[in-house]
Amino acid sequence: MAFTCRQCGTCCMYLGDYIVIEKQTGPFAFACESVSTGTPFVAVIDEDKRGIFSDHSFPDSHPHACRFLRPDGDRIRCTIHRDSPAQCKYYRCVVMRIADTEGNPLGYVTGNLSLHADDPGLRTVWEEAGQAVPHRHPDAERLYRQMLVAHGYRVE
Ligand code: SF4
Ligand code: SF4
Numbered sequence: 001m002a003f004t005c006r007q008c009g010t011c012c013m014y015l016g017d018y019i020v021i022e023k024q025t026g027p028f029a030f031a032c033e034s035v036s037t038g039t040p041f042v043a044v045i046d047e048d049k050r051g052i053f054s055d056h057s058f059p060d061s062h063p064h065a066c067r068f069l070r071p072d073g074d075r076i077r078c079t080i081h082r083d084s085p086a087q088c089k090y091y092r093c094v095v096m097r098i099a100d101t102e103g104n105p106l107g108y109v110t111g112n113l114s115l116h117a118d119d120p121g122l123r124t125v126w127e128e129a130g131q132a133v134p135h136r137h138p139d140a141e142r143l144y145r146q147m148l149v150a151h152g153y154r155v156e
Contacts, residue, residue, distance in 0.1 A: 003092040003111070009076025011093050015066040019085070028053070034085040041085055043068065049079040095141060098122060099154040106153070113140060125151050 021043075023031045028045035045053045045068075052070040059067055068080045078084055092111030099105050107117020113135045115126045129147045133140050148155050 003095060005093075007072075007075040007077050009065075009069055009071075011091060012066040012069045012076075012078065012088075013062065014064045016064045019066045019068065019088075021067050034087070037085070037087065039085065041083065043080040043083040045079050046081050049077065049081075052077070053079040096145060096148075097156045098148060099156075101152055101154065103154060109144070113144070122153065125153075 018035045020033050020035055021030045022033055022040075025031050025042075026044075028050055030043045031040065032043050033040050049070065049072070052072050053068075055070065058069065058071055058076075059065060062069075066078075068078055068084070070077060070079050078088065090111070094108045095111050095113075096109040097105065098107050098109070098117065106119045106122050107115060109115050115123065117123060117126070125148065126144075129144045132147070133143045137143065145155050
């Protein structure tokens with residue numbers, strides 16, 4: 001499935017300790033650090049999001065959320081889309097949704113190829129797939145999908 005971010009904000013709700021503002025350097029400019037990689041970066045609030053960024057009620061009431069996250073209508077959006085770290089830009093919360101032959105959902109796979117499922121049969125197939133093809137294989141996602149389908153699962 002082609003990944004489309006719904007801008008629900010879920011993945012950023014507990015990243016306040018990982019995307020850290022070190023210093024404000026201008027009205028909408030910040031010196032920051034991506035703590036997990038130890039990478040400093042400069043963030044300027046996207047021009048079209050400065051209005052929502054200036055309302056601090058959301059970060060005030062969600063102390064663990066990334067400081068750049070803001071509600072915008074029915075979405076919760078990153079206000080530094082242009083300057084966000086690479087791991088934010090490339091994050092994909094779901095790359096496969098897996099169901100049984102009747103279409104009953106069994107689990108899903110995240111962009112780092114982690115399976116989230118309780119079904120023991122599916123977990124076993126996934127472990128076997130991981131032993132046959134390492135996660136770092138450049139074509140791992142497609143090959144895992146093939147293996148799941150070969151075992152009778154529906155994969156979207
Ligand atoms: S990557 Fe997923 S969890 Fe994060 S905002 Fe987009 S849809 Fe929501
Ligand atoms: S920088 Fe943007 S995408 Fe990254 S955690 Fe913060 S709000 Fe989310």
